[in-house]
Amino acid sequence: MLNLEGKRYFITLPKECLTAGEKPTRLRLLRALYGLRASPKLWYKLFKSFLVEQGWKEEPTEPCLFTKSLPKDGGECKLACHVDDSLIAAPTAEAADAIEKSIL
Numbered sequence: 001m002l003n004l005e006g007k008r009y010f011i012t013l014p015k016e017c018l019t020a021g022e023k024p025t026r027l028r029l030l031r032a033l034y035g036l037r038a039s040p041k042l043w044y045k046l047f048k049s050f051l052v053e054q055g056w057k058e059e060p061t062e063p064c065l066f067t068k069s070l071p072k073d074g075g076e077c078k079l080a081c082h083v084d085d086s087l088i089a090a091p092t093a094e095a096a097d098a099i100e101k102s103i104l
Helices: 039-053 093-103
Strands: 010-012 026-028 065-069 076-082 085-089
Touching: 039 076, 076 093, 085 093
Parallel strands: none
Antiparallel strands: 010 026, 065 076, 076 085
């Protein structure tokens, strides 16, 4: 869940959602919505905390690049993320598949 970190965001319902004669209502959001200006940052913070819990290390010079050493063959995997897309680079296809399954 993407919480809004104590900030308050409100939306106004479109006219099509109102019944005849009903006045427009402002609603307070409890979670971030796609398209909200803060959503990409909140998503990145949530995704980053998940990756760090899984043993990934954030590159100090490139905040959207994470690395993880493979215990079996000593290789290294890299994961790049941009907004809501990710790219996995691994020494073998099997390692990439295992990483994908662990993230999903």
